[in-house]
Amino acid sequence: MSVINVPRPAALQDPDLQIFEDSARRFFADHATPEATARWRANGQVDRDLWKKAADAGLLLVSVPEEYGGGGGDFRHDVILQELASRMGVDGFGFTLQNVIVGGYILTHGTEEQKRRWLPRMATGDLIAAVAMTEPNTGSDLQAIRTSARREGDHYVVNGTKTFISNGLQGNLICVVASTQPGAGSRGLSLLMVETDSTPGFERGRQLRKIGNHAQDTAELFFSDARVPAENLLGGEEGKAFPQLMKELARERLMVAVTGVGAIEQALEETVAYVKERSVFGQKIFEFQNTQFKLAECKTEATIAKVFVYHCLERALAGELDAATASMAKLWVSEAQGRIIDQCLQFFGGYGYMEEYPIARLYTDARVQRIYGGANEIMKMLIARTL
Numbered sequence: 095m096s097v098i099n100v101p102r103p104a105a106l107q108d109p110d111l112q113i114f115e116d117s118a119r120r121f122f123a124d125h126a127t128p129e130a131t132a133r134w135r136a137n138g139q140v141d142r143d144l145w146k147k148a149a150d151a152g153l154l155l156v157s158v159p160e161e162y163g164g165g166g167g168d169f170r171h172d173v174i175l176q177e178l179a180s181r182m183g184v185d186g187f188g189f190t191l192q193n194v195i196v197g198g199y200i201l202t203h204g205t206e207e208q209k210r211r212w213l214p215r216m217a218t219g220d221l222i223a224a225v226a227m228t229e230p231n232t233g234s235d236l237q238a239i240r241t242s243a244r245r246e247g248d249h250y251v252v253n254g255t256k257t258f259i260s261n262g263l264q265g266n267l268i269c270v271v272a273s274t275q276p277g278a279g280s281r282g283l284s285l286l287m288v289e290t291d292s293t294p295g296f297e298r299g300r301q302l303r304k305i306g307n308h309a310q311d312t313a314e315l316f317f318s319d320a321r322v323p324a325e326n327l328l329g330g331e332e333g334k335a336f337p338q339l340m341k342e343l344a345r346e347r348l349m350v351a352v353t354g355v356g357a358i359e360q361a362l363e364e365t366v367a368y369v370k371e372r373s374v375f376g377q378k379i380f381e382f383q384n385t386q387f388k389l390a391e392c393k394t395e396a397t398i399a400k401v402f403v404y405h406c407l408e409r410a411l412a413g414e415l416d417a418a419t420a421s422m423a424k425l426w427v428s429e430a431q432g433r434i435i436d437q438c439l440q441f442f443g444g445y446g447y448m449e450e451y452p453i454a455r456l457y458t459d460a461r462v463q464r465i466y467g468g469a470n471e472i473m474k475m476l477i478a479r480t481l
Contacts, residue, residue, distance in 0.1 A: 096181075096359050096363070097359065097362045097363055097366055097393060097396075098355075098358075098359055098362065098393065098396050098397055098400050099397075100397055100400045100401055100404065102404070103404050103407065103408050105170060105407070105408060105411055106170055106173075106174065106404075106407075108170075111170060111171070111174060114156075114167070114171055114174065115174050115178060117151065117152070118151075118153060118174070118175055118178055118179075119178060119182070121147075121148070121151045121153060122178065122179060122182050122184050123182075125144060125147055125148075126179075126182065126183075126184040126185075126187070131183065131184065131185045131186075131309060134185055134186050134308075134309035135185060135186070135308040135309045135455075137309075138263075138301050138303075138308065138309070138311055139186065139263055139264060139301075139309065139310075139311035140185075140186050140187050140309055140311075142264060144187060145219035145222055145264075146218075146219045148187075148189065148219065149217060149218045149219035152165050153175060153189065154189065154192055154193065154216065154217050154218075154219055155192070155193055155197050155213060155216055155217040156171040156172060156175065156193060157169055157171050157172050157193065157194075157197075158193075158197055158201055158213055158217065159201075162201070162209050162210065162213035162214060162217070163213055163214030163215075163216075163217035163218065164197075164213065164217050165217075168411075169194075169345065169407075169410060169411060170407075170411065172190070172193050172194050172349070173349070173352055173407060175189070175193070176190055176194075176349055176352050176353055176356070177352050177353075177355065177356045178356070179356070180352070180353045180354075180355075180356025180357050180359075180360070181356040181357075181359050181360050182360075183360060183452055183455070183456075185307070185308070185309035185310070185455070185459075186307065186308070186309025186310040186311070187309075188224075188260050188261045188310060188311075190349055190353075191223055191224060191225065191260060191261055192216060192222065192223045192261075194345060194346065194349055195223070195225060195342065195346055196216070196223035196224070196225060196267070196269050197213065197216060197223070198342050198345065199269060199285065199328060199338060199342060200212055200213055200216075200287075200328070201213065202338075202341065202342065203285075203328055203329045203334070203338045203341075204328055204329060205329065205330050207325070208287070208325075208326075208328065208329075212267060212287065215267075216267065221266055221267040221289075222261055222264050222265045222266055222267065223261065223265060223267045223268075223269065224259055224260060224261035224262055224265030224267070224268050224269070225259070225260075225268075225269045225271075226241075226256035226259050226262075226268050226269065226270045226271065226288075226315055227239075227256070227271045227339075228256060228257055228258045228259070229241060229254065229255060229256055229257060230255055230257050234468055234469055234472045236271065236280055236283060236335075236336065236339070237279045237280045239271055239272070239273055239283060240254055240273070241253065241254025241255070241256065241270065241271070241272045241273065241317065242254060242272060242273050242274075242276065243270075243272035243273065243274045243284060243286055243322070244274075245274070245324065247324075248323060248324050248325075249321045249322060249323055249324055250272075250274070250286060250321075250322045250323075250324060250326075250327070251295075251319055251320070251321060251322075252270065252272055252286065252288070252295070252317040252319075252320040252321075252322055253317055253318060253319060253320070254272065254317050255299075255314065255315070255316055255317070256270070256314065256315040256316075256317075257299075257302070257314045257315075258302065258312060259312065259313055259314070259315050260310055260311070260312055261310075261311060262298065262311060262312055262313030262314070262315055263298065263301055263311035263312075263313045264311055265290070266289065266290045266291050267287060267288070267289055267290075268287070268288040268290060268315065269285055269286075269287055269288075269328070270285070270286045270287075270288050270317070270322075271283055271284075271285060271335055271339070272284060272286055274327075274332045274333065275332065275333055278333065280335075280336040281333055281336065282332075282333055283333065283335035283336055284327060284328070284332045284333060284334065284335050285327070285328035285329075285334070285335045285338055285339075286322050286326055286327055286328070287322075287326045287327075287328055288317075288320070288322050288326065289326070293320050293321065293322060294320065294321055295317060295318050295319045295320030295321060296315070296316070296317060296320045297315075297316045297318065298313055298314070298315060298316075299313055299314030299315065299316055300313065300314060301313055302314065304462075305458050305461065306455070306457075306458030306459040306460070306461055306462060307458075307459050307462060308455075340417070343417060343420070343467075343468070344410070344415045344416065344417050344419075344420035345410060345415070345420070346467055347420040347421060347423065347424040347467050347468065347473075348403070348406050348407065348410060348415065348420050348423055348424070350424045350427070350428065350463060350466070350467040351399075351402075351403050351406070351420075351423040351424050351426075351427040351428070352403060352407075353463070354399070354427035354428050354430070354431040354460075354463050355396070355399055355400050355403050355427060357431055357435070357456055357459065357460060358396045358399065358427075358430065358431050358434050358435070359396070359400075360452070360456060361434060361435045361438045361453060361456045362389075362392060362393065362396060362434070362438065364438070364452050364453055364456075365389070365438040365441055365442070365453065366380070366389065368441065368442060369385055369389075369441050379441060385441065388437055388441075391437075392434045392437055392438065395430045395433065395434055396430070396434060398426075398430075399426060399427045399430050399431075402422075402423055402426060402427075403423055403427065406419060406420060406423045417476060418476055418477050418479070418480045421468070421472075421473040421476045421477050422473070422477055424467055424468070424470075424473055425470050425473040425474065425477070427463075428460075428463035428464045428470060429464065429470065431460045431463055432460050432461065432463070432464065435453070435456050435457050435460050436457065438453055438456075439453050439454070439456075439457050
């Protein structure tokens with residue numbers, strides 16, 4: 095049992111979901127062993143064949159209808175999968191980009207032909223998806239995007255640079271945010287699906303070294319007169335990127351919160367086990383009142399986080415999760431994740447600073463949660479607009 099005693103909402107207590115979770119847990123236990131995750135961190139990416147194994151286990155595009163090659167499930171399956179992966183310390187496997195983000199973009203906004211062209215190959219792991227939004231001089235401010243896509247006959251000619259791209263090394267289906275109408279700001283942005291294996295002018299840059307998430311491959315991408323078929327314009331209409339992105343952001347930010355709660359649970363479980371075993375000054379660390387008080391505070395914050403995430407999930411399943419509430423979840427959980435894991439690491443003393451201890455990885459991995467999915471300062475702006 096988790097140290098956070100929050101019962102799952104009724105929506106997550108379906109027997110079929112339990113069967114799915116048990117299957118996913120076995121998959122991670124078999125294929126994301128400590129030896130495997132250590133190798134991924136050393137290599138800066140997960141093993142390529144992990145994607146095919148995950149596909150064979152039915153873990154890719156689990157919420158996409160079966161007619162498009164998916165698992166026929168719904169958003170609950172993706173939440174369970176991400177929460178489980180986070181709690182089990184499955185490093186760097188960017189399946190949420192595949193399942194929830196890019197899969198969601200195509201399913202919701204793609205044409206029928208685009209759905210049938212890309213989703214089945216994503217479900218088999220032949221296509222690995224990534225989103226190319228951030229640029230060297232552009233993060234949360236989409237209106238400042240400089241990557242351009244100029245229509246020439248049956249193709250778009252794409253020029254620009256993208257950076258901090260998760261799945262950037264292995265991804266071969268890149269959802270690129272580009273300006274198709276210069277000077278139109280966010281109204282001139284479009285989403286182009288770039289199949290890198292058949293796109294002249296596309297090039298991967300260096301693998302980026304990060305302070306955390308070492309197993310997640312992150313890279314720069316370059317487009318130099320890259321020719322992308324016009325039929326790869328998501329939805330078939332220019333200037334729709336901003337509403338397409340905004341429509342999916344609530345669920346994306348909720349998934350950041352789900353990831354955070356899973357990491358908090360793992361950190362607390364590791365810490366409670368450690369302080370009940372480790373002795374200093376003749377007694378267990380847990381027996382000190384300061385330890386009990388600090389962990390009581392951590393558990394309380396963690397409980398609040400999990401209850402709120404489950405509340406947001408119920409609203410999402412009912413189609414009622416608004417952008418501001420999702421932003422609150424992302425903001426609260428990512429900030430709490432940083433505080434709680436920092437406190438947990440302190441109980442480990444010098445060992446907490448050693449990479450072989452999971453708490454060290456949890457500490458460094460937590461920092462980016464306050465940045466991606468929209469920096470927390472942006473979350474505060476969105477929330478403030480509702481006041």
